[in-house]
Amino acid sequence: xxxxxxxxxxxxxxxxxxxxxxxxxxxxxxxxxxxxxxxxxxxxxxxxxxxxxxxxxxxxxxxxxxxxxxxxxxxxxxxxxxxxxxxxxxxxxxxxxxxxxxxxxxxxxxxxxxxxxxxxxxxxxxxxxxxxxxxxxxxxxxxxxxxxxxxxxxxxxxxxxxxxxxxxxxxxxxxxxxxxxxxxxxxxxxxxxxxxxxxxxxxxxxxxxxxxxxxxxxxxxxxxxxxxxxxxxxxxxxxxxxxxxxxxxxxxx
Amino acid sequence: xxxxxxxxxxxxxxxxxxxxxxxxxxxxxxxxxxxxxxxxxxxxxxxxxxxxxxxxxxxxxxxxxxxxxxxxxxxxxxxxxxxxxxxxxxxxxxxxxxxxxxxxxxxxxxxxxxxxxxxxxxxxxxxxxxxxxxxxxxxxxxxxxxxxxxxxxxxxxxxxxxxxxxxxxxxxxxxxxxxxxxxxxxxxxxxxxxxxxxxxxxxxxxxxxxxxxxxxxxxxxxxxxxxxxxxxxxxxxxxxxxxxxxxxxxxxxxxxxxxxxxxxxxxxxxxxxxxxxxxxxxxxxxxxxxxxxxxxxxxxxxxxxxxxxxxxxxxxxxxxxxxxxxxxxxxxxxxxxxxxxxxxxxxxxxxxxxxxxxxxxxxxxxxxxxxxxxxxx
Numbered sequence: 001x002x003x004x005x006x007x008x009x010x011x012x013x014x015x016x017x018x019x020x021x022x023x024x025x026x027x028x029x030x031x032x033x034x035x036x037x038x039x040x041x042x043x044x045x046x047x048x049x050x051x052x053x054x055x056x057x058x059x060x061x062x063x064x065x066x067x068x069x070x071x072x073x074x075x076x077x078x079x080x081x082x083x084x085x086x087x088x089x090x091x092x093x094x095x096x097x098x099x100x101x102x103x104x105x106x107x108x109x110x111x112x113x114x115x116x117x118x119x120x121x122x123x124x125x126x127x128x129x130x131x132x133x134x135x136x137x138x139x140x141x142x143x144x145x146x147x148x149x150x151x152x153x154x155x156x157x158x159x160x161x162x163x164x165x166x167x168x169x170x171x172x173x174x175x176x177x178x179x180x181x182x183x184x185x186x187x188x189x190x191x192x193x194x195x196x197x198x199x200x201x202x203x204x205x206x207x208x209x210x211x212x213x214x215x216x217x218x219x220x221x222x223x224x225x226x227x228x229x230x231x232x233x234x235x236x237x238x239x240x241x242x243x244x245x246x247x248x249x250x251x252x253x
Numbered sequence: 254x255x256x257x258x259x260x261x262x263x264x265x266x267x268x269x270x271x272x273x274x275x276x277x278x279x280x281x282x283x284x285x286x287x288x289x290x291x292x293x294x295x296x297x298x299x300x301x302x303x304x305x306x307x308x309x310x311x312x313x314x315x316x317x318x319x320x321x322x323x324x325x326x327x328x329x330x331x332x333x334x335x336x337x338x339x340x341x342x343x344x345x346x347x348x349x350x351x352x353x354x355x356x357x358x359x360x361x362x363x364x365x366x367x368x369x370x371x372x373x374x375x376x377x378x379x380x381x382x383x384x385x386x387x388x389x390x391x392x393x394x395x396x397x398x399x400x401x402x403x404x405x406x407x408x409x410x411x412x413x414x415x416x417x418x419x420x421x422x423x424x425x426x427x428x429x430x431x432x433x434x435x436x437x438x439x440x441x442x443x444x445x446x447x448x449x450x451x452x453x454x455x456x457x458x459x460x461x462x463x464x465x466x467x468x469x470x471x472x473x474x475x476x477x478x479x480x481x482x483x484x485x486x487x488x489x490x491x492x493x494x495x496x497x498x499x500x501x502x503x504x505x506x507x508x509x510x511x512x513x514x515x516x517x518x519x520x521x522x523x524x525x526x527x528x529x530x531x532x533x534x535x536x537x538x539x540x541x542x543x544x545x546x547x548x549x550x551x552x553x554x555x556x557x558x559x560x561x562x563x564x565x566x567x568x569x570x571x572x573x574x575x576x577x578x579x580x581x582x583x584x585x586x587x588x589x590x591x592x593x594x595x596x597x598x599x600x601x602x603x604x605x606x607x608x609x610x611x612x613x614x615x616x617x618x619x620x621x622x623x624x625x626x627x628x629x630x
Contacts, residue, residue, distance in 0.1 A: 096598055096599045096600065096601050096602075097598070097601050108321075112286055112289075112290065112321075113290040114286075114289060114290050114293070114321060115290070115293055115294070117328070118289065118293055118321070118324055118325060118328060121324045121327075121328055122320055122321055122324045125320060125323070125324055125356050126320060128356075129355075129356065139597070139598050140598075140599075141597065141598040141599045141602070142598075157320075158320070159286065160285075160286065160319040160320045160321070187355055191351045191352055191354075191355045192319075192352060192355070
């Protein structure tokens with residue numbers, strides 16, 4: 001059965017100061033799947049993500065999210081779309097002037113009519129999901145790198161958005177925390193039916209969670225398909241990317 | 254009328270996501286972010302009609318639930334339990350159960366009730382914090398700074414090479430123009446304002462004494478200190494705060510360099526040395542401003558002005574302004590570095606530290622001015 005397309009990117013192109021960063025990028029993200037955008041550094045992964053999030057103006061190509069075409073949305077439509085997305089930024093992007101609780105509660109306070117005591121409970125529950133309920137009164141500057149990421153993740157899921165975008169969530173995490181994070185992502189996908197778009201380099205993480213892979217190289221899509229197909233594709237760059245894990249297996253055996 | 258009321262009630266119950274029958278609360282449709290506010294606002298009131306000590310929440314018809322919904326459900330359970338009503342949740346669909354399990358709602362059960370402090374308690378607490386944190390730390394910093402600046406005079410090798418000159422230029426030389434202009438204007442206006450009254454009494458010549466004494470022992474030091482606090486106090490606070498936020502101070506420490514010795518002491522030396530010269534310049538500029546006003550408004554020629562000035566200047570005024578310069582310089586550097594070292598929370602903290610440093614430095618300078626004014630009266 002063909003799953004519903006949630007995000008459809010067609011012929012996306014971008015250039016900065018005359019340098020072409022993306023050209024003719026097309027791929028789709030399907031309902032309830034984890035789609036991983038990967039590729040070596042500087043291949044345009046984050047640029048693609050920023051276009052999908054409407055942080056860069058769409059100059060070439062089309063992007064459709066939940067049936068809405070970006071580029072000609074009114075302010076209200078764009079807001080509506082944002083409310084259905086949870087976004088996790090690489091460095092956490094928590095507001096430094098607020099405590100962890102205030103940071104996580106911010107979307108609920110601004111966009112819903114929930115009473116304060118329920119907001120407090122929801123925040124505690126979401127922080128519990130990422131094992132951070134003990135840091136509820138701390139400020140971002142008092143948290144370690146891993147804790148900061150978990151707090152940012154709690155903020156991204158606080159509204160239970162149907163779509164989640166994660167920009168390198170695993171960078172700088174130890175393997176055990178990374179595995180816990182992957183488990184949480186799988187739970188979000190399986191139990192809440194979230195559609196997840198992930199930009200990452202962590203091969204171990206990709207093997208654990210990815211359903212579909214979009215491999216970018218020099219601003220173009222080199223491969224798009226399931227993880228299984230990617231491993232069998234025979235495309236040199238893609239095989240090299242995953243060969244690290246094979247090497248590790250060899251050392252182990 | 255009754256018909257309309259019935260119709261309204263029917264419509265209300267159609268829109269509602271819950272209904273109560275006997276001892277059972279039936280939830281239907283979705284308990285999500287959209288419906289939770291209304292649910293949580295009305296449910297406790299509606300449940301008052303139930304007399305039994307056991308309530309069943311039936312989730313048979315519930316189609317959807319999210320984080321907010323799970324929270325609301327367990328909030329209700331906790332509230333009812335506090336009233337002695339036991340609650341049982343049953344007939345939940347497998348998907349609903351999975352979501353409830355994912356959110357681990359038992360976390361909410363451990364309610365954290367913060368105790369609000371009373372009026373006197375909070376005054377006492379603030380006072381204690383002020384003494385134990387602010388005052389104590391300020392004293393410790395001051396002791397450290399003065400100790401190192403005193404001992405380093407004799408230990409040339411321990412001093413930071415070239416930093417004294419650098420800071421003297423930043424704190425002293427670069428401030429001369431603004432201080433001269435401001436002091437000239439203030440001296441001019443001061444003399445102009447007084448000239449009217451003096452002329453009425455025929456005491457024209459006293460404009461010289463007035464300007465000289467006011468500028469030398471009061472206005473000169475004060476204007477200089479306020480301008481230096483604004484320029485350099487803020488710069489010192491911002492520099493040290495940024496160094497702390499970016500771990501530069503830690504790096505200095507691990508390189509075996511004491512941050513106070515390396516960063517603060519050169520600034521203190523520079524300001525202690527340049528401040529008397531700045532105050533002297535300020536006083537001279539103010540007196541020149543006064544002389545201009547005296548010539549234009551009262552017809553006192555520069556020659557007469559200078560002759561009279563020599564009579565009215567005494568050593569006491571020079572000593573007063575020198576002592577003030579040393580006190581103000583120390584206060585400005587100490588306050589700036591105190592707030593710099595205290596910074597918390599990244600970039601935003603740097604801004605706050607800078608603002609606090611300037612405000613407190615100027616306030617301390619004015620307080621010190623009144624104390625010294627009384628001492629040298």
